[in-house]
Amino acid sequence: MRATLIYGAGDVRVEEVPDPVLREPTDALVRVLRSCICGSDLWPYGSRPATAEGDRIGHEFLGVVEDTGAEVSRFKRGDVVVAPFVYSDGTCDFCAQGLQTSCRHGGFWGAGGVDGGQGEAVRVPQADGTLVKLPVGEDSALLPSLLTLSDVFGTGHHAATTAGVGPRTTVTVIGDGAVGLCAVLAAKRLGAEQIVLMGRHKVRTDIGRDFGATDVVAERGEEGVAKVMELTGGDGTHAVLECVGLRDAIDTAYGVVRAGGRISRVGVPQYPEVPAGAPSFLRNVTLTGGVAPARAYIEELLPDVLDGKVQPGRVFDTTIGLDGVPEGYQAMADRRALKVLIAV
Amino acid sequence: MRATLIYGAGDVRVEEVPDPVLREPTDALVRVLRSCICGSDLWPYGSRPATAEGDRIGHEFLGVVEDTGAEVSRFKRGDVVVAPFVYSDGTCDFCAQGLQTSCRHGGFWGAGGVDGGQGEAVRVPQADGTLVKLPVGEDSALLPSLLTLSDVFGTGHHAATTAGVGPRTTVTVIGDGAVGLCAVLAAKRLGAEQIVLMGRHKVRTDIGRDFGATDVVAERGEEGVAKVMELTGGDGTHAVLECVGLRDAIDTAYGVVRAGGRISRVGVPQYPEVPAGAPSFLRNVTLTGGVAPARAYIEELLPDVLDGKVQPGRVFDTTIGLDGVPEGYQAMADRRALKVLIAV
Numbered sequence: 145m146r147a148t149l150i151y152g153a154g155d156v157r158v159e160e161v162p163d164p165v166l167r168e169p170t171d172a173l174v175r176v177l178r179s180c181i182c183g184s185d186l187w188p189y190g191s192r193p194a195t196a197e198g199d200r201i202g203h204e205f206l207g208v209v210e211d212t213g214a215e216v217s218r219f220k221r222g223d224v225v226v227a228p229f230v231y232s233d234g235t236c237d238f239c240a241q242g243l244q245t246s247c248r249h250g251g252f253w254g255a256g257g258v259d260g261g262q263g264e265a266v267r268v269p270q271a272d273g274t275l276v277k278l279p280v281g282e283d284s285a286l287l288p289s290l291l292t293l294s295d296v297f298g299t300g301h302h303a304a305t306t307a308g309v310g311p312r313t314t315v316t317v318i319g320d321g322a323v324g325l326c327a328v329l330a331a332k333r334l335g336a337e338q339i340v341l342m343g344r345h346k347v348r349t350d351i352g353r354d355f356g357a358t359d360v361v362a363e364r365g366e367e368g369v370a371k372v373m374e375l376t377g378g379d380g381t382h383a384v385l386e387c388v389g390l391r392d393a394i395d396t397a398y399g400v401v402r403a404g405g406r407i408s409r410v411g412v413p414q415y416p417e418v419p420a421g422a423p424s425f426l427r428n429v430t431l432t433g434g435v436a437p438a439r440a441y442i443e444e445l446l447p448d449v450l451d452g453k454v455q456p457g458r459v460f461d462t463t464i465g466l467d468g469v470p471e472g473y474q475a476m477a478d479r480r481a482l483k484v485l486i487a488v
Numbered sequence: 489m490r491a492t493l494i495y496g497a498g499d500v501r502v503e504e505v506p507d508p509v510l511r512e513p514t515d516a517l518v519r520v521l522r523s524c525i526c527g528s529d530l531w532p533y534g535s536r537p538a539t540a541e542g543d544r545i546g547h548e549f550l551g552v553v554e555d556t557g558a559e560v561s562r563f564k565r566g567d568v569v570v571a572p573f574v575y576s577d578g579t580c581d582f583c584a585q586g587l588q589t590s591c592r593h594g595g596f597w598g599a600g601g602v603d604g605g606q607g608e609a610v611r612v613p614q615a616d617g618t619l620v621k622l623p624v625g626e627d628s629a630l631l632p633s634l635l636t637l638s639d640v641f642g643t644g645h646h647a648a649t650t651a652g653v654g655p656r657t658t659v660t661v662i663g664d665g666a667v668g669l670c671a672v673l674a675a676k677r678l679g680a681e682q683i684v685l686m687g688r689h690k691v692r693t694d695i696g697r698d699f700g701a702t703d704v705v706a707e708r709g710e711e712g713v714a715k716v717m718e719l720t721g722g723d724g725t726h727a728v729l730e731c732v733g734l735r736d737a738i739d740t741a742y743g744v745v746r747a748g749g750r751i752s753r754v755g756v757p758q759y760p761e762v763p764a765g766a767p768s769f770l771r772n773v774t775l776t777g778g779v780a781p782a783r784a785y786i787e788e789l790l791p792d793v794l795d796g797k798v799q800p801g802r803v804f805d806t807t808i809g810l811d812g813v814p815e816g817y818q819a820m821a822d823r824r825a826l827k828v829l830i831a832v
Contacts, residue, residue: 417764417765433769
């Protein structure tokens with residue numbers, strides 16, 4: 145089959161790789177219908193040292209079950225399924241508490257002999273715990289939005305829930321990338337009263353407004369903080385969802401959070417430390433978030449996607465085939481594309 | 489009257505100062521019965537630059553109402569009352585949400601023309617919002633434990649509640665000072681299943697065991713982390729209460745926290761930044777806590793103190809008069825005293 149490999153910064157290739165086969169009785173084989181490129185894929189695309197052997201890449205996919213191991217009981221050939229960006233057994237104590245990203249038998253796609261998602265098929269370990277059946281056909285118009293359950297919408301939802309967003313909450317979302325926009329959508333869905341989106345790409349912030357942002361702040365740094373303060377009576381917002389991952393962004397988060405508020409960070413933050421001095425301590429600011437246990441949220445988010453109440457698939461502004469993946473990476477790196485959908 | 493002033497590192501004096509008078513209709517005058525020295529007082533005692541004029545100091549006291557302003561309706565002369573370590577109006581939105589430390593009309597004792605607590609009397613601003621009446625006499629044997637409601641027990645409780653301690657929670661408390669011991673007591677009171685106390689002063693950790701610690705770890709740094717891991721099946725604890733305030737302590741906290749767990753820090757942390765890289769992000773570790781809104785907790789904690797169910801006053805191992813305050817500071821700085829009670 146064909147799959148995507150990364151060989152170094154700027155060097156992504158689609159190549160022939162061995163067809164996946166069942167190895168464990170808990171495995172399933174999934175033929176990929178849709179995959180996509182994640183903002184987090186851009187970190188290795190920007191900096192991975194070049195090597196002779198490439199690594200499989202991609203961690204968001206939905207597809208059709210082609211075969212199942214003897215111990216897989218929840219799925220059968222022909223089921224349309226979505227996979228979260230981490231596989232997990234669904235039975236351990238961490239899975240039981242909804243932290244599938246810390247599953248005792250889980251792991252990431254594209255590592256340790258497990259296929260990446262940007263390819264024609266994937267061997268899915270721990271299939272019963274990992275996959276979620278989708279009540280749609282292979283040609284459903286909902287596939288793009290359903291695909292976001294594998295990562296980006298779940299990640300936005302994780303930011304919002306860990307930050308305690310609910311009715312009467314005021315929220316600042318930092319970043320107008322796909323995660324930031326999904327965080328806006330998640331905050332709106334949870335009933336947030338005010339959603340300030342900090343971003344300066346009008347095409348993207350316009351989607352943010354459609355998703356529920358009540359205000360858009362294009363300024364950054366101190367100017368941006370001042371603007372959010374102005375919009376919130378000088379207090380800042382109860383919740384701040386940091387969806388960029390750079391130090392400037394988390395510093396801004398501490399600048400716009402209300403006393404007693406929560407900052408949640410998602411994505412793949414690149415800063416090794418965060419401010420923890422008197423300003424955050426005396427104001428009782430909580431820092432939360434982390435890698436999103438997307439699996440935990442699929443059942444909750446799925447109905448709203450199925451009935452069209454939310455349309456997170458709008459973050460995909462470019463659709464390509466598998467051959468187009470290298471160009472898709474470059475388009476996202478150049479910010480010509482917001483998020484690239486791969487119709488395999 | 490006499491009150492305590494700090495002039496510089498190691499230079500604390502008890503001097504004559506003007507008697508407090510009512511200035512605002514919302515003020516009350518309180519004659520101090522008991523005050524004490526806080527671990528946080530040791531930071532200026534260790535490093536304050538010397539000045540010709542001293543600053544009033546002390547922020548924990550209980551006493552008797554001597555006079556009240558025209559707008560004070562909840563207290564009258566003769567009431568025995570305790571004051572939390574921040575005064576607050578009790579009516580603003582932050583007070584309403586239990587974050588009196590961010591009160592819109594609040595402030596700290598000993599600053600801005602407000603008396604410190606280590607003296608014979610205190611003018612209490614925002615008396616109706618600040619004070620809590622105690623149903624005891626001036627000679628009650630419960631005064632030491634009741635005094636801890638002003639700060640140290642409330643601070644331990646803040647650590648435990650913000651970290652989400654409850655039944656089935658496993659907890660690590662870092663630090664065997666008065667705050668650490670009160671954090672143990674608070675965690676036990678909230679039903680924690682396992683409480684590992686990290687401390688190496690046997691007299692103190694023995695109190696910790698009495699307060700509810702199930703395990704004591706004397707080792708520090710990597711060795712200490714390894715020991716806690718051993719005690720928790722390799723997982724760490726759901727909650728970590730950081731009650732030291734030094735960088736080593738918060739680093740240890742990140743080492744012993746369970747995936748999905750919460751670190752709460754209280755006291756007066758001296759570190760400007762905390763780790764926020766992949767280990768905490770991928771494990772979904774939350775950092776919470778902050779300066780404790782002690783006022784928010786008094787009504788909840790008071791009944792258990794009154795009926796002797798908890799005895800936080802056991803953290804006082806030394807009692808002095810006002811004249812003894814300078815020596816009390818030195819005794820705490822030398823770790824000859826755990827916490828010094830001042831019988832004014």
